[in-house]
Amino acid sequence: MTVARRVLVVGGGGREHALTWKLARDGAEVIVAPGNAGTAGIADNVAVSATDVPALVALARDRRVDLTVVGPEAPLVAGIVDAFAAAGLRIFGPTARAAQLEGSKLFCKQILHRGDVPTAMFREFRSVAAARDFLSAREDVPVVVKADGLAAGKGVFVCDDREAALAAVETLGSDPQFAAAARGILVEERLDGVEVSVMAITDGRTIVTLPPLQDHKAAYDGDQGPNTGGMGAYCPTPFVDDGLLADIEARILVPTVHAMRRAKVPFQGVLYAGLMLTAQGPKVLEFNARFGDPECEALLVRMESSLLDLLDAAVDRRLEEAEPPAWRDGASVTVVMASEGYPGPVQKGRPIRGLEAAAAIPGVEVFHAATKLAADGSVLTDGGRTLAVTAVGDSLARAKLLAYSGVKEIRWPGAWCRKDISDKAAALARAGDPGAAE
Ligand code: AMP
Numbered sequence: 048m049t050v051a052r053r054v055l056v057v058g059g060g061g062r063e064h065a066l067t068w069k070l071a072r073d074g075a076e077v078i079v080a081p082g083n084a085g086t087a088g089i090a091d092n093v094a095v096s097a098t099d100v101p102a103l104v105a106l107a108r109d110r111r112v113d114l115t116v117v118g119p120e121a122p123l124v125a126g127i128v129d130a131f132a133a134a135g136l137r138i139f140g141p142t143a144r145a146a147q148l149e150g151s152k153l154f155c156k157q158i159l160h161r162g163d164v165p166t167a168m169f170r171e172f173r174s175v176a177a178a179r180d181f182l183s184a185r186e187d188v189p190v191v192v193k194a195d196g197l198a199a200g201k202g203v204f205v206c207d208d209r210e211a212a213l214a215a216v217e218t219l220g221s222d223p224q225f226a227a228a229a230r231g232i233l234v235e236e237r238l239d240g241v242e243v244s245v246m247a248i249t250d251g252r253t254i255v256t257l258p259p260l261q262d263h264k265a266a267y268d269g270d271q272g273p274n275t276g277g278m279g280a281y282c283p284t285p286f287v288d289d290g291l292l293a294d295i296e297a298r299i300l301v302p303t304v305h306a307m308r309r310a311k312v313p314f315q316g317v318l319y320a321g322l323m324l325t326a327q328g329p330k331v332l333e334f335n336a337r338f339g340d341p342e343c344e345a346l347l348v349r350m351e352s353s354l355l356d357l358l359d360a361a362v363d364r365r366l367e368e369a370e371p372p373a374w375r376d377g378a379s380v381t382v383v384m385a386s387e388g389y390p391g392p393v394q395k396g397r398p399i400r401g402l403e404a405a406a407a408i409p410g411v412e413v414f415h416a417a418t419k420l421a422a423d424g425s426v427l428t429d430g431g432r433t434l435a436v437t438a439v440g441d442s443l444a445r446a447k448l449l450a451y452s453g454v455k456e457i458r459w460p461g462a463w464c465r466k467d468i469s470d471k472a473a474a475l476a477r478a479g480d481p482g483a484a485e
């Protein structure tokens with residue numbers, strides 16, 4: 048049995064800070080490439096980009112790294128796992144071909160079809176003209192227009208009517224940022240319901256399903272405004288009770304892992320299902336091939352058993368024998384603090400104050416999502432989603448209160464956040480029990 052001691056975490060966001068924090072607590076010595084000001088305090092940051100695969104292979108070899116954990120999708124789709132395997136290095140994550148489950152929406156639909164996994168009906172087009180003809184000829188109903196390839200979360204257009212769908216198709220055809228991603232265009236049935244995130248760790252055969260979460264993708268309160276990478280999350284979400292989670296595991300996660308294996312593209316890593324809970328049951332909106340961000344932050348603060356042991360077992364294909372993970376009772380909430388302008392262009396380099404005061408609140412962890420250290424040791428903003436302020440509590444209401452108490456301590460010019468992270472769960476509790484106190 049391999050026991051990893053020195054771990055390399057690839058990435059520099061809030062997810063990677065949370066992974067670093069947890070793996071360090073599990074006893075690993077952690078190197079992060081490139082990391083951020085938050086990881087600098089608990090690990091060894093090395094200035095290598097998360098997508099520079101040859102430099103990461105060299106780093107892992109030079110520093111005798113026992114296990115590498117990849118945060119973002121870009122290096123996975125670029126083949127970091129294949130390159131590490133070829134160099135005889137242990138790495139947690141899917142190969143480039145398996146990461147197509149996230150990297151190509153068409154590939155994902157083919158696997159879902161093979162596994163008979165519920166998802167939205169769709170049509171696939173190889174040209175703008177073909178998609179336009181289809182939309183023009185067909186009934187005017189709400190649809191979702193998607194670019195096949197990775198487009199930094201921007202290649203999805205949820206449309207109310209034909210006019211909006213035609214405009215989306217034209218955007219995919221003409222905007223240079225979609226040139227590669229829009230070689231294939233999907234037009235999907237628009238699903239209605241509540242969105243949830245369910246992740247599982249798999250070694251390609253066995254899966255370990257993790258507690259369900261809910262992300263908040265829209266920029267502003269009440270799910271208004273543009274789509275973002277995620278403005279906050281909480282765990283567990285009461286929209287998925289134990290029975291539904293077992294159903295999601297049996298009807299969605301297990302058949303997908305088996306379909307990948309049958310297609311000779313075994314998937315090892317985190318299988319992340321973005322689901323819509325529809326009137327007909329849960330349906331897959333998308334798969335990601337990695338931990339969600341900010342879901343990872345809200346998840347890991349509740350994990351009591353060793354993540355290191357679990358990832359080691361997945362890499363060594365012995366998940367079947369691994370102890371199931373243990374979770375802290377109660378709940379967790381992550382509130383993303385963003386810089387002015389996000390999800391558009393933002394000003395960087397603003398000094399952040401109050402980090403220590405926030406971190407001093409019992410139950411609060413401040414994960415850095417886009418920060419850097421100045422020469423004088425102060426912490427500066429370095430991107431849009433800047434911090435992921437996370438708290439655990441005995442109840443969801445308590446976790447929310449603590450997370451926002453942390454947020455209140457932190458300041459920089461232009462900082463903002465959503466104020467309603469986890470409120471949908473509270474509303475569900477009120478609807479279920481009119482007398483329930485919050
Ligand atoms: P995706 O990147 O495919 O997950 O899409 C991004 C977001 O678009 C999802 O989180 C959903 O909010 C929305 N979305 C995607 N597909 C659909 C669908 N078929 N019906 C309704 N909303 C969707």
Ligand code: GLY
Binds near residue numbers: 277339342
């Ligand atoms: N929070 C959604 C994602 O990581 O894709």
